[in-house]
Amino acid sequence: MSHSRLPVVDSRSDAAPLDHSPAPIPHSPLFVLVAGETSGDLLGAGLIKALRARVPAARFVGVGGPRMVAAGLEAWHPAEKLAVMGLVEVLRHLPELLRIRRDVRERTLALRPQAFIGIDAPDFNLPLERRLRQAGIRTIHYVSPSIWAWREQRAAKIGASADRVLCLFPMEPVVYARHGVDARFVGHPLADAFALQPDQAAARRALELPQDKPVLALLPGSRLGEIRRLGSDFIEASHLLAQRIPQLEIVAPMANADCRAAFESVLARSAAHAGRMHVIDCRAHEAMVAADAVLVASGTAALEAMLAKRPMVVAYRLAWLTHRIITALGLLKVERYSLPNHLAGRELVRELMQENCTPPALADALEPFLRARRVDPALLAEYERLHRLLGGNADHNAAEAVLA
The missing domain is CATH 3.40.50.2000 (Glycogen Phosphorylase B;)
Structure with a gap:
């Protein structure tokens, strides 16, 4: 991927000087x-x-x-x-x-x-x-x-x-x-971290995942609150998919030890046994590239899934009271929540938010990607355009x- 320098231009139409006078950078700043x-x-x-x-x-x-x-x-x-x-x-x-x-x-x-x-x-x-x-x-x-x-x-x-x-x-x-x-x-550093054409086979070898089976990546968030709100739905959705697609492999990269402990706690309490679940430390980029589809919490990870060039479903659920306050005050001004959709200016990827974020809905949205095991050429072209941008x-x- 090209690393040509982007112009760093002052956005102000009336570009006033900064409040503080320029000073030389000392030897040991x-x-x-x-x-x-x-x-x-x-x-x-x-x-x-x-x-x-x-x-x-x-x-x-x-x-x-x-x-x-x-x-x-x-x-x-x-x-x-x-x-x-x-x-x-x-x-x-x-x-x-x-x-x-x-x-x-x-x-x-x-x-x-x-x-x-x-x-x-x-x-x-x-x-x-x-x-x-x-x-x-x-x-x-x-x-x-x-x-x-x-x-x-x-x-x-x-x-x-x-x-x-x-x-x-x-x-x-x-x-x-x-x-x-x-x-x-x-520019976005994540766009520099991903190859324009990621190597799925290499990612699977690195994670010791089979090349000939469908793989689902679960990313329920990097905050403990997100994992507690979304983890159960993500696990139950993957269980439904494993019932429909018996060969399904599931990889769940966790941002840190606390997130892993929270996710495994939800997993232990779940009545669902979600097929072959691989809970791993970090390595989210490799997990996304290795996957045939990604179930991801809305946020930066959705952008990463786009840069990994993988089909995805974006899900989110705010705490009930937080959502009521935001809705009542009319603070949210967009119809599209995820970064891929906002950058594209249209619904590029499926979003399931709040009451629509249910295990059956998540499973139904993901199943076609896992069965097809290929990225639609039109979607891939748009992903690459946004990556270059x-x-x-x-x-x-x-x-x-x-x-x-």
């Missing part, structure tokens, strides 16, 4: 990074590596996961502490989240880094960025919240928190431009936007 959950850990690790390639003596501290730590982050707190989703769920963890944010703020103010980089986790990072920016520290927010999906007016508030926003999707800087915010499309060495572009 310090960066504070804060990432939540698995996807943020991947982005942060790639950014650290790209920054270190340009400034070898740079130091990185903050909040991150195992990949960021392996890349050189000195972690103050683990990323999974921030991996809480939903209005109701956050309330239970609010005291600890506030304690961590206060600790990060005080340490950052004491260290006076070259830049603070908040990676996703907007509810945690944006208020923190605002306080730090007011104190004279340059702030960068990496990964725009889904302002194209709901509450576009947040763009101006994000601009008040971040000197610069790094966007993964090309439609995002256009929205920020309407609010005078410096936003840059840098998002690719272009995003880690490099993000590092350049930070150092600028």
Whole structure:
């Protein structure tokens, strides 16, 4: 796949200068990074590596996961502490989240880094960025919240928190431009992580899966709450499919040890015995490429399944009260939830949300893909088009936007 550099262009129509005067990058600059959950850990690790390639003596501290730590982050707190989703769920963890944010703020103010980089986790990072920016520290927010999906007016508030926003999707800087915010499309690192034409046979060999049997990949989410809400439905759907397709192999990659424990707990309580279930640690990319179909929770993993070039069904269920609040307030502005569908501007993949997310419905939607064991050529062509749109060495572009 081509790694030609994407243009990193200021989105603001009235491009005003940043609030802080430019300064030379010192020989040993310090960066504070804060990432939540698995996807943020991947982005942060790639950014650290790209920054270190340009400034070898740079130091990185903050909040991150195992990949960021392996890349050189000195972690103050683990990323999974921030991996809480939903209005109701956050309330239970609010005291600890506030304690961590206060600790990060005080340490950052004491260290006076070259830049603070908040990676996703907007509810945690944006208020923190605002306080730090007011104190004279340059702030960068990496990964725009889904302002194209709901509450576009947040763009101006994000601009008040971040000197610069790094966007993964090309439609995002256009929205920020309407609010005078410096936003840059840098590309999506996941598009660089997948081959344009993935090797299914090689992925099956790596995972020791048979070449001649249908394979279903289950990805019920990287948050514990998602696994508890979706795990049972995913397992029961795979059980129904195993009854219909006796040779079915099922692979369920888990993001970390806690997710694996939560999934295996749901599996142990389930009355369904879902055929040949292989629960594995990490290796989600290989599992998707190896599969004939993917059942995936809505989120970044749906984008990964698209980049793996596999047919999929996207499912999701918010906590009941969270969904009622969002619906009652009219906060959601889109009809399509998953990233593949939004990028395509049409229903490219099947979505089953809330009350439609049931084991029989999931099984019925997946069965044709598992029986066909091939990707429709029209779907494959659209997947490849979107892959090219998002690719272009995003880690490099993000590092350049930070150092600028």
